[in-house]
Amino acid sequence: MKQIQLEYFIEVVEQNNFTKAAEKLFISQSALSKSIQSLEKELDTSLFTRDPRELKLTEEGRLVYHYAKDVLNYWHDRTAELFSSLNYKKGTLRFGLPPSAGSVYFSRVLYLYSKEYDHVDLQIFEEKSKKIEEMVLNDKLDLGVVVEPFHNPKLELKTVFRSEAVLAVSKDHRFADRKEIDFAALKEEPMLAVSKDYMYYDQVILYCQKAGFTPNIVFHSSQWDILLEMAAENQGVTIIGKPLVEKMYSERLNCIHLKNPEFPWGLGVIYKKGRPLTVPMKCFLALCGEDL
Numbered sequence: 001m002k003q004i005q006l007e008y009f010i011e012v013v014e015q016n017n018f019t020k021a022a023e024k025l026f027i028s029q030s031a032l033s034k035s036i037q038s039l040e041k042e043l044d045t046s047l048f049t050r051d052p053r054e055l056k057l058t059e060e061g062r063l064v065y066h067y068a069k070d071v072l073n074y075w076h077d078r079t080a081e082l083f084s085s086l087n088y089k090k091g092t093l094r095f096g097l098p099p100s101a102g103s104v105y106f107s108r109v110l111y112l113y114s115k116e117y118d119h120v121d122l123q124i125f126e127e128k129s130k131k132i133e134e135m136v137l138n139d140k141l142d143l144g145v146v147v148e149p150f151h152n153p154k155l156e157l158k159t160v161f162r163s164e165a166v167l168a169v170s171k172d173h174r175f176a177d178r179k180e181i182d183f184a185a186l187k188e189e190p191m192l193a194v195s196k197d198y199m200y201y202d203q204v205i206l207y208c209q210k211a212g213f214t215p216n217i218v219f220h221s222s223q224w225d226i227l228l229e230m231a232a233e234n235q236g237v238t239i240i241g242k243p244l245v246e247k248m249y250s251e252r253l254n255c256i257h258l259k260n261p262e263f264p265w266g267l268g269v270i271y272k273k274g275r276p277l278t279v280p281m282k283c284f285l286a287l288c289g290e291d292l
Contacts, residue, residue, distance in 0.1 A: 003075065005039045006068040008032055009047065013065050016055055039064075092121040093280040096132035096144030100224050104243045105161045105267055106145065109287050116287075120280045128222075129199035136270055142281050147200045147241070148266035155270045160288040165207075165263035166242045166255040170234035173254075180257040183211030190218040190236040192227045204239050207263050228253065241265040 008025060012032065015021040022029040040047050047061035057065060097106060114122060125132075125141060132144035137154060150157060167186065169175050175185075186208070193215070194201050208215045218236055221227055227238045228245065232252040242265065245255050269288055271281065 001039065001042055003072070005035055006072060008035045009039060010065065010068050010072070012036065012055075013057060013061075018055070091278055091280045092123065092142075093278075093284060094123045094125065094140070094142045095284070096125045096127055096135055096141045098127065098129045098132060098145055098147065099222070100244055101145045101147075101267055103247055104241070109160075109284075112287055113284055117280065117283055120283075128197060130197060133199070133270065136272055139272065139275075142271065142278065143284060144270050146268050146270055147203075148268050149203060149264060150199070150268055150270070152270070154273055156273050157268045157270050158285060158288065159266055159268045161243075161267040163242050163265050165204075165239050165258060165265040166245065167237055167258055168228065168231050168240050168245050168249070168253045168255060169237050170232055171252065171254060172234050173237065175237070175256060176254050178256050180259050182260045183208060183258060183263075184213065184260065186211075186215065186237070187213040188216060191215040192219050192221070192230050192236040192238040193217045194224070194227065195220050195222040198222070203263075207239075207258075207261060210261050239263070 008021070008027075011021040011025055012018060015024060018029055018032055022032045025032065036047065043060075043064065045060040045064075046058050047064055049056045049058055102110070110122075110124070113120075125135070127135065129144075129146045129150075132141065133146060133152060133155070135141040136144045137152075146157075148157075148159060167175070167181055175181060193204060205215065219227075219230065224240070224244055225248065227240070228249045230236060231238045232249055239258070242255050245253050269285065271277070277285070
């Protein structure tokens with residue numbers, strides 16, 4: 001019993017007509033009939049009733065039909081798995097990573113990926129989120145990391161880490177004993193902020209505006225550690241992802257929950273909408289999002 005015989009038989013059953021099945025299979029009706037007859041001879045059974053007015057499966061034919069579907073579905077699935085296994089370690093992955101995202105979440109993922117898929121050419125581009133967004137849109141990156149909240153209708157987003165943005169203050173700051181604080185209370189506070197070319201800068205401004213004010217920004221930096229160091233020295237306050245404070249400055253800074261409005265903070269992986277995912281991309285995405 002050959003695979004092609006089962007495929008021909010299934011097509012006849014599903015078209016319920018030899019002529020239509022032959023057209024779909026791009027073979028002659030006589031060749032199709034011979035294939036079915038050969039299958040019946042090998043199985044020593046009739047698959048169809050011999051009624052010229054109606055093509056109808058016999059009981060044995062129904063059994064063979066379900067068998068054929070199961071066998072071919074299994075064959076196609078296992079063949080796909082085989083090709084995936086043969087090719088999953090081949091190819092290139094161009095990955096965009098913004099500052100500090102590695103220390104918060106992606107150091108583990110990148111280690112696991114490099115170890116498990118060691119034949120993939122993993123190319124890491126360290127850029128700000130705005131640049132990463134642009135590079136993904138222009139097909140210069142396969143995957144990239146952005147800080148959430150994030151929205152772009154031309155990109156797919158997979159959230160891999162969820163937390164919140166908090167107000168980070170020195171242990172000596174007048175707000176240090178608070179557990180939470182309204183955004184409006186920050187109106188006059190000297191604010192330490194990331195550079196304007198950061199996507200996160202726009203989010204901080206937006207959330208302050210939602211509370212009815214424009215923040216009093218006294219210092220900009222592209223380096224998170226400088227902002228945290230200055231906040232620890234009580235030279236201002238900063239709004240920052242909670243994990244960044246907890247990982248690097250938990251002994252010198254207090255994290256205060258922001259409300260009215262609350263400020264979610266997270267990390268997501270983006271890729272271009274409508275673009276087929278390569279095997280290296282699928283493997284990387286599969287490693288992400290396990291700790292939500």
